[in-house]
Amino acid sequence: MSSSLSMGGLASTRLVLVRHGQTDFNRDGRLQGQVDIPLNAAGAKQAALLAAAVAENxxxxxxxxxxxxxxxxxxxxxxxxxxxxxxxxxxLERGFGQWEGLTGDEIRRRWPTEHAAWRDHREVTGLDVEDRPAVGSRVAAACRQLVADNRGGTVMVVTHGAAITLAITALLGLDANEFRGLAGLENCHRSVLEPLRSDPDGRLMRLLSHNVGPDFI
Known part of the structure; x- marks a missing residue:
């Protein structure tokens, strides 16, 4: 992936966002947030498959x-x-406060109003759930800095599902609370972006590919 060329012949900087491999919480449908748990056996195999593909380029x-x-x-x-x-x-992944470690059904039963707000992309208050735009801004700002520091190269960031979706939304210049057109990444899948050359402020990017599996180089 090093130093690809754009259509104009200039070195193009690439940002590759990778979601981690599977964990037991992924398998069981539990909200992970910032709970620190390891890959399970399936996740380790996914990571090895992805690593072999990425090593080709x-x-x-x-x-x-x-x-x-x-x-x-x-x-x-x-x-x-x-x-x-x-x-x-x-x-870091989006923080989900008191919901971390719970299933969607458990959250819905205990906090029906807040669960409805969450599913409707509205702010959830009083439970330490990190706001969607704040997550997008946090991750997108770090991505922009990496891209600025590594012009003409390929930067790979390995992170988390919500963090990636919200960062891409911010990097495309879209509203994290309103835009719903971007599906979440599967485990060990990745998305590729590059700076939008027509943006005078250097903040926006364009999405080249999304949710690409580990078996594709």
């Missing part, structure tokens, strides 16, 4: 969320590519 830099499910996935990729992995708390 490696990035220049790998940065990970510090949560172990993301870091384990990133380390597998880094080992296959001969790259060190750094971590950045800006890439």
């Amino acid at each position: 490696p990035p220049d830099l790998i940065v990970s969320s510090p949560l172990q499910r993301a870091h384990e996935t990133a380390r597998a990729i880094g080992q296959a590519c001969g790259l060190e992995v750094s971590t950045d708390e800006a890439f």
Whole structure:
């Protein structure tokens, strides 16, 4: 993935956002948020498959969320590519406060009003649930800085489902509370973006591919 060329012949910077491999919470339909749990056996296999695919065309830099499910996935990729992995708390998953570790049905039964607000992309108050726009801004800002610091290269960020969806929404210049046209990534799938050259402020990006599986290079 290093130093691809744009249609104009100039070096194009690429941002690759990768969701971590499967955990037991993923398998059981539990909301993870910032609970720090490892990959399960299926997730480790997914990470190995993704690592082998990425090694065919490696990035220049790998940065990970510090949560172990993301870091384990990133380390597998880094080992296959001969790259060190750094971590950045800006890439933590969206915090879900009192809901972390619960299933959707459990949340709906205990907090029906707040659950309805969550599903309707409205702010949830009083439960320490991180606001959608705040997550998008947090992750997108860190992505923009990495892209600015690595012009002409490919930056890979290994992070989490909600963090990725909300970051892409922000990087496309869309409203995190209103826009619903972006499906979430599956485990060990990835999306690729590049800076939007027509944006004078250098804040916007365009989405080149989304939810690409580990078996595609």
